[in-house]
Amino acid sequence: MQTDRLIAALAADANTAPRRIGPVLTLALLAALPVSVALFMSILGMRPDVRTAMHNPFFDLKFVVTSVLAFTAIVVSLHLTRPEASFDRWGWLLVLPVVVIILGIGAEMMMPHQRPWLTRLIGNNAMACMASIPLFSLPFLAAALLALRRGAPAHPALAGMTAGLLAAGLGATLYASHCADDSPLFVMVWYSLATAFVAAVGAFVGRRVLRY
Amino acid sequence: MRGRDEEWTGLMRAANAGDAAAYRRLLEAVTPVLRAATYRGLARAGQPVDQSEDIVQEILLAVHLKRQTWDATAPFAPWLFAIARNKLIDALRRRGRRVFVNIDDFSETIAAPAAGDTLSPGEVASHLDGLPQRQRDVLRSIAVESASIKETATRLAMTEGAVRVALHRGLASLAAKLREP
Numbered sequence: 001m002q003t004d005r006l007i008a009a010l011a012a013d014a015n016t017a018p019r020r021i022g023p024v025l026t027l028a029l030l031a032a033l034p035v036s037v038a039l040f041m042s043i044l045g046m047r048p049d050v051r052t053a054m055h056n057p058f059f060d061l062k063f064v065v066t067s068v069l070a071f072t073a074i075v076v077s078l079h080l081t082r083p084e085a086s087f088d089r090w091g092w093l094l095v096l097p098v099v100v101i102i103l104g105i106g107a108e109m110m111m112p113h114q115r116p117w118l119t120r121l122i123g124n125n126a127m128a129c130m131a132s133i134p135l136f137s138l139p140f141l142a143a144a145l146l147a148l149r150r151g152a153p154a155h156p157a158l159a160g161m162t163a164g165l166l167a168a169g170l171g172a173t174l175y176a177s178h179c180a181d182d183s184p185l186f187v188m189v190w191y192s193l194a195t196a197f198v199a200a201v202g203a204f205v206g207r208r209v210l211r212y
Numbered sequence: 213m214r215g216r217d218e219e220w221t222g223l224m225r226a227a228n229a230g231d232a233a234a235y236r237r238l239l240e241a242v243t244p245v246l247r248a249a250t251y252r253g254l255a256r257a258g259q260p261v262d263q264s265e266d267i268v269q270e271i272l273l274a275v276h277l278k279r280q281t282w283d284a285t286a287p288f289a290p291w292l293f294a295i296a297r298n299k300l301i302d303a304l305r306r307r308g309r310r311v312f313v314n315i316d317d318f319s320e321t322i323a324a325p326a327a328g329d330t331l332s333p334g335e336v337a338s339h340l341d342g343l344p345q346r347q348r349d350v351l352r353s354i355a356v357e358s359a360s361i362k363e364t365a366t367r368l369a370m371t372e373g374a375v376r377v378a379l380h381r382g383l384a385s386l387a388a389k390l391r392e393p
Contacts, residue, residue: 001337001355003243006269009355009379010276011236014227016380018280082281084294152278154298211391212278212298 018150021081025074025147029170032143036136036174044132044178053182061104062176062187069097069195070169077144077162081151087158094165104184123181126190132178133194134201137164137171141202145209152212160206164199171198221288228284239272246271246296253300259307266335271299273336273387302391339389347382350375 053059072093079090114120123129144163153159172191181187220238227235250264250271274295282291337356340348353364361379365372 001269001334001340003265003269003272004240005355005358006272006336007236007239007243008358009351009383010239010272011232012354012361013276013376013379013383014232014235015230016376017228017230018277020280082283082291082294083278083298084286084290150278150280152274152281152295152298154294211302212274212387 021147021150022078024150025078025144028143028147029140032139033170035139036171039139040136040174040178043135044175046177047180050177056182058104058108058182058184059176061100061184062179062182062191063173065097065101065104065184065187066169066172066176066191068100068169069094070166070173072096073162073166073169077148077159077166080153080155080159080162081148083152083154085154087155094162097169101184101188105188108184117185120181120183121185121189123183123186123190125179125181126186129175129179129181129186129190130194130197132175133168133172133191134198135171136174137167137198140170141167141198141205145202145205148206148210151210153210156210156212157203157207159210161199161203163206163210164202165195167202168195168198217287217289220292224279224282224288225284228279239275242275242292243268243272246292249293249296250300253304257304259304263303263307263335267300267303269334269336270303270387270390271296273383273390274299277384277387336386336390339386342389343382343385346370346378347385350378351382351386354379 047053076087076090076093079085080087108114108120109117141164144167145160148159148163151159172195181190220241223234223238223241227238246268247264250267251261254261254264254267275292278295282288340351340356343351349368350364350370353359353367354361359367361372361375364370365375368375370378
């Protein structure tokens with residue numbers, strides 16, 4: 001095939017403009033939402049004392065952390081779909097959820113009447129947390145990777161990793177309403193481990209499916 | 213150089229607004245630059261330079277299929293060269309070389325060596341046979357025999373809409389086949 005002919009064919013296809021990735025990613029995540037919610041409601045459901053728990057700032061903080069993680073990872077993911085994007089310029093955004101949790105730990109340290117820190121850190125649900133967050137993240141991860149295939153990331157594994165982070169952020173937001181451990185120390189350790197696992201899966205799969 | 217970049221950016225904006233002629237002019241304008249850079253990249257990696265046209269075609273396909281990732285407020289050239297670099301590295305890696313591609317290969321303009329279109333059908337065309345029949349027929353008609361969409365529709369007894377769909381899918385499947393190791 002001669003190059004000028006290929007160009008003619010590309011120009012003939014000029015008007016089927018591909019859709020931008022932002023809206024596609026949004027739609028994909030919205031489609032995954034009922035799947036994850038159904039999984040969550042059928043396996044765990046919200047904790048019984050959720051109404052009283054809502055008045056506990058440390059319960060609410062879990063949602064702040066997980067949504068900040070999801071939001072920043074969405075922003076970075078979309079940025080990384082551009083071939084000329086550099087992770088260095090935007091990657092620092094991903095530190096934000098860590099900053100929030102560290103502030104939370106500091107605040108909790110200053111509270112009177114509390115259980116020993118190791119008890120709070122170990123909590124009661126560590127294993128359930130480690131298993132649940134990846135499970136509820138999975139539909140989001142699949143949806144995100146599918147949408148991000150429209151992108152042209154310079155580093156597919158990195159793009160897959162941020163897809164994993166955004167999926168973990170969303171999955172953990174669901175799980176947080178079941179989880180009876182509200183200490184930021186617990187969140188720092190166990191939520192992070194579960195998130196790291198989902199991010200690793202995202203990087204592994206992304207390396208294969210996000211190449212362009 | 214600045215003038216060139218601005219011209220490209222302007223053409224790409226026009227293309228996004230539906231101006232197919234501007235799009236074609238843009239692809240024609242970037243091709244010699246891509247050809248020269250690919251040629252240099254291959255030479256530097258100690259690879260036969262006669263593959264450069266295959267890689268140029270791969271870059272053009274990727275530019276086409278990924279053009280929604282270009283931010284219309286950003287200059288076009290860095291986006292283009294990022295794709296080109298990626299495709300060159302990819303092509304060299306597939307040929308079993310770990311390579312370092314010099315960024316400068318894609319940022320200077322030097323006149324293209326020999327305007328060379330390869331005599332062989334080329335790597336892109338060799339994947340045509342693996343496509344579903346409809347896509348293959350439409351791509352042959354438009355990209356090999358230079359028929360228009362309208363002529364292709366008449367020739368293959370399809371609607372013009374169906375030809376457009378098959379063309380788009382065919383280009384996407386070609387790119388996917390080229391990506392396979």
